[in-house]
Amino acid sequence: MQEIKPKKINHIGIAVRDLESSIQLYTNVLGLNLIGIETVESEKVRVAFIEIGEVKIELLEATSPESPIAKFIEKKGEGIHHIAFETENCEKQLKIVKEQGINLINEVPKIGAHGSLVAFLHPNSTNKVLIELCQPSSSISRKEVE
Ligand code: ZN
Numbered sequence: 452m453q454e455i456k457p458k459k460i461n462h463i464g465i466a467v468r469d470l471e472s473s474i475q476l477y478t479n480v481l482g483l484n485l486i487g488i489e490t491v492e493s494e495k496v497r498v499a500f501i502e503i504g505e506v507k508i509e510l511l512e513a514t515s516p517e518s519p520i521a522k523f524i525e526k527k528g529e530g531i532h533h534i535a536f537e538t539e540n541c542e543k544q545l546k547i548v549k550e551q552g553i554n555l556i557n558e559v560p561k562i563g564a565h566g567s568l569v570a571f572l573h574p575n576s577t578n579k580v581l582i583e584l585c586q587p588s589s590s591i592s593r594k595e596v597e
Contacts, residue, residue, distance in 0.1 A: 452551055455544040457536035461585045462507035464533040466520050470497055470512035477501040477508060489564050496520050498564050533581035541568040541586035
């Protein structure tokens with residue numbers, strides 16, 4: 452069986468009700484660096500990335516009641532939403548994971564924040580932890596150049 456061997460944890464996603472007040476916590480109390488805020492239309496979320504070493508904290512605020520984040524908060528309240536593992540070839544890694552018998556939420560990667568490719572594994576296969584495979588856009592363009 453093949454393994455996907457992710458390089459590192461790219462980010463930890465946290466579902467929040469109010470993006471601005473959550474940003475205040477991470478920047479003014481913890482003193483971390485806000486990299487940027489972005490709206491991801493496909494997921495109906497507004498996202499803020501906070502940087503800590505090589506890892507990022509991804510704060511997620513719903514922009515619509517139909518957003519997966521709105522539904523998550525409705526069911527479970529605010530809190531840790533997902534862990535994102537950084538991979539080099541998201542599409543191939545998804546196939547490998549599927550071959551290992553893991554259920555997928557996304558059969559093919561979709562465009563996430565910063566133009567990255569992202570796909571989620573189904574929590575019913577992963578101890579209820581929502582796992583994201585994430586391929587940064589920098590590694591996508593590198594592949595295209597090669
Ligand atoms: Zn994420």
